[in-house]
Structures are given as structure tokens and as C-alpha cells.
Amino acid sequence: MTAKYRIAVVGGGSIAASHLTAIKEMGQAEACAVADIAEERAEQLAVAYNITPYIDYKEMIKTERPHIAIITLPHYLHKEAAISAAEQGCHILLEKPMAMNVQECDEIERAVRTAGVKLMVGHTQHYSAENVLAKKILQSGELGRLVMINDRRHLPYDKPQRPQWFFERAKAGGGILTNLGSHSIDKIQWLTGDTITKVRASVDYGLGRGDVEGGGLAYLETSGGIPAIVCQSGYPGAAIDETELLFTGGSLRLRTGIGVWISTGGTYSEVHTERLPGPALAMQILDLLHAVESGEEPECSMAYSRSVVAAVEGLYRSSKLRAEVLVQTVGNEDLSL
Numbered sequence: 001m002t003a004k005y006r007i008a009v010v011g012g013g014s015i016a017a018s019h020l021t022a023i024k025e026m027g028q029a030e031a032c033a034v035a036d037i038a039e040e041r042a043e044q045l046a047v048a049y050n051i052t053p054y055i056d057y058k059e060m061i062k063t064e065r066p067h068i069a070i071i072t073l074p075h076y077l078h079k080e081a082a083i084s085a086a087e088q089g090c091h092i093l094l095e096k097p098m099a100m101n102v103q104e105c106d107e108i109e110r111a112v113r114t115a116g117v118k119l120m121v122g123h124t125q126h127y128s129a130e131n132v133l134a135k136k137i138l139q140s141g142e143l144g145r146l147v148m149i150n151d152r153r154h155l156p157y158d159k160p161q162r163p164q165w166f167f168e169r170a171k172a173g174g175g176i177l178t179n180l181g182s183h184s185i186d187k188i189q190w191l192t193g194d195t196i197t198k199v200r201a202s203v204d205y206g207l208g209r210g211d212v213e214g215g216g217l218a219y220l221e222t223s224g225g226i227p228a229i230v231c232q233s234g235y236p237g238a239a240i241d242e243t244e245l246l247f248t249g250g251s252l253r254l255r256t257g258i259g260v261w262i263s264t265g266g267t268y269s270e271v272h273t274e275r276l277p278g279p280a281l282a283m284q285i286l287d288l289l290h291a292v293e294s295g296e297e298p299e300c301s302m303a304y305s306r307s308v309v310a311a312v313e314g315l316y317r318s319s320k321l322r323a324e325v326l327v328q329t330v331g332n333e334d335l336s337l
């Protein structure tokens with residue numbers, strides 16, 4: 001049976017195979033092709049997923065005429081590929097972060113609106129069972145009013161298997177704060193239903209590889225007035241990915257992908273996490289398909305995703321100026337949360 005939607009993948013690196021695996025399990029959509037300038041990567045994925053390989057993604061889109069393009073390229077190519085796919089009439093799932101800066105986000109948005117297609121950014125935090133549970137507990141009010149958030153992510157960033165472009169500011173936009181900080185900012189924004197409006201950050205450039213930062217600490221404030229700390233270290237040490245939400249009546253510990261614990265006094269106890277209906281990358285595509293069919297904005301809309309990029313940009317600006325900065329939020333009215 002032929003699926004209703006044909007999907008082509010632009011970029012055949014590490015996340016591409018996960019997208020292709022997710023599509024394979026879906027009834028509504030099927031993958032038709034993959035493009036990568038590294039010919040052997042495209043060939044390997046083509047054989048593994050029974051799809052057609054290309055070296056040139058523009059040629060792939062012109063030839064295959066897919067309904068959807070999933071863009072999994074290095075960050076500096078997001079804008080060019082998204083605009084090109086939109087001009088060819090494709091709906092787009094664009095990997096996070098949406099682009100290198102807010103100006104690029106705006107250029108993408110203009111092209112997408114002109115073409116009349118849908119674009120969703122792959123903010124996977126929205127599709128984690130633990131995050132969904134934490135948001136439910138927050139919204140239930142059972143722990144009282146949310147007072148503050150403390151988000152910590154430590155992960156040795158300079159691992160040999162990480163492609164070189166992640167260490168080049170001109171290609172990645174930044175280091176750990178761009179790559180993983182965008183997840184933390186997304187998580188804070190999505191959990192609170194707010195956007196980040198203010199930032200004071202201190203960014204550290206001691207990685208010793210490339211010209212991107214290896215860590216940073218930021219004080220953020222959301223549009224709803226919630227203060228948050230984001231602490232990220234890409235230096236050696238035990239890995240941790242933990243978000244603490246402090247309420248007037250208790251606290252919640254969230255370890256995305258691992259579990260959720262709450263405490264109203266004494267110790268923490270784990271809350272049972274319900275499995276989500278499907279894997280994150282499949283649910284993302286389903287949300288994009290829903291937007292295509294309903295005409296509604298997708299879960300991670302362009303305005304929302306731009307707000308994440310704006311906050312990340314704010315981190316670097318604040319650190320450079322050694323001052324608190326206001327995050328550019330113009331155009332973020334439609335947050336589709």
C-alpha cells in the first residue's frame with residue numbers, strides 16, 4: 001500500500017537514520033529518498049531503508065517531488081535548505097535549532113508563508129514522556145505555584161564521534177549552549193508556557209577544540225516572571241541532565257528520558273511515567289501532518305522556534321556585554337503552545 005505522504009530526508013548524518021526508522025513504523029508516511037554530499041552516507045541509508053540516494057538535495061526534491069522534506073543538516077545550512085524546500089512546495093520538518101540567528105528565522109518564515117507550506121521545528125523535548133508528565137503536574141497545581149527552575153546539563157562535549165562542524169561557530173552558531181542549551185530553553189519555555197524575556201549569562205570558551213564555548217551559566221526570566229538557572233558544562237565529569245522545578249508546595253525533579261520525582265517534604269518519590277503513543281520522532285511528523293491537514297500552526301511553530309533561537313542568541317550577547325539583556329521577542333505572538 002502506498003502511504004499518503006512521501007518524505008525525503010536532506011542530510012544523511014547521525015539523526016537521519018533515527019528519522020528514517022521512525023517513518024518506517026508509520027502508516028501515513030513513507031520515506032522515498034535521502035541526500036548527502038557524502039555519497040557513501042546517502043548510499044548506506046538508501047540500502048538500509050530501501051530509498052533512493054542523492055548527492056544534491058535540490059535535485060532530489062525536484063526529481064522526487066516529496067510532500068515533506070526533513071532537514072537534518074548542520075545549522076548554517078538550515079536557512080538555505082528550508083527556503084529551497086519551501087520554494088519547491090514541500091512541507092518541512094526542520095531539525096533544531098531553527099537557524100543560526102533570528103534574522104535567518106525571519107527569512108525562513110517569509111519564504112514558508114509565501115510558499116503556503118507548513119514548517120515545524122523538531123523540538124524533541126515536547127515528545128518526552130517525562131516532560132509531558134512534569135507539565136501535567138505543573139498545570140494541575142498540586143504542588144502549588146511554580147516559583148523557579150534549576151536546569152543542569154553536564155556532558156563531555158568534545159567526544160570523538162561528534163562531527164567537526166559542531167566545533168566551528170560559523171557552521172554551528174555556538175557550542176553546547178546552542179546545541180543542548182536550545183533543548184533546555186525549549187524545555188523551560190514549553191513547561192511554563194512562557195517565552196524567555198531576560199537573560200544574564202556567563203559563557204566559557206575553554207573547550208580547546210574549534211572556537212565554540214564549552215560551558216556556561218545563565219539566569220533567565222520568563223514572560224510569566226519565572227526565574228530559571230541553566231547551567232551547562234561540556235567539560236569532563238559525570239554526565240547529568242536534570243531539571244528541578246520549585247513550587248510553593250513542593251518540588252519536582254525531572255530527568256528527561258529517565259523519570260520524574262516529587263517531594264512535598266522529606267524525600268523524593270518517583271511518579272509513574274505513562275508511555276507516549278509513539279517514539280518522539282514519529283510523533284513530531286504526525287504533528288506536522290496534522291498541521292498540513294488542518295491548516296493550523298504546528299506544535300513547534302516558526303514563531304515558537306524563533307523564540308528559542310532568540311534566547312540562545314541572548315546568552316552570547318549577555319556574556320559578551322557582561323550585562324543582562326532583553327531577549328528579542330517581536331513576532332512571537334503566536335506561540336501555538
Ligand SMILES: NC(=O)c1ccc[n+]([C@@H]2O[C@H](COP(=O)([O-])OP(=O)(O)OC[C@H]3O[C@@H](n4cnc5c(N)ncnc54)[C@H](O)[C@@H]3O)[C@@H](O)[C@H]2O)c1
Binds near residue numbers: 036072077179
Ligand atoms: N533533536 C535532537 O535531539 C537532535 C539530535 C541530534 C541532532 N540534532 C540536529 O540535527 C541536525 C543534524 O545533526 P547530526 O548530528 O545528524 O549532524 P551530522 O553531521 O551527523 O549530519 C549532517 C549531515 O549533513 C551532510 N551535509 C552537509 N552539507 C550538506 C549538503 N550541502 N547537502 C547534503 N548533505 C549535507 C553531512 O555530510 C552529514 O552527513 C542538527 O541541526 C542537530 O542539531 C537534533
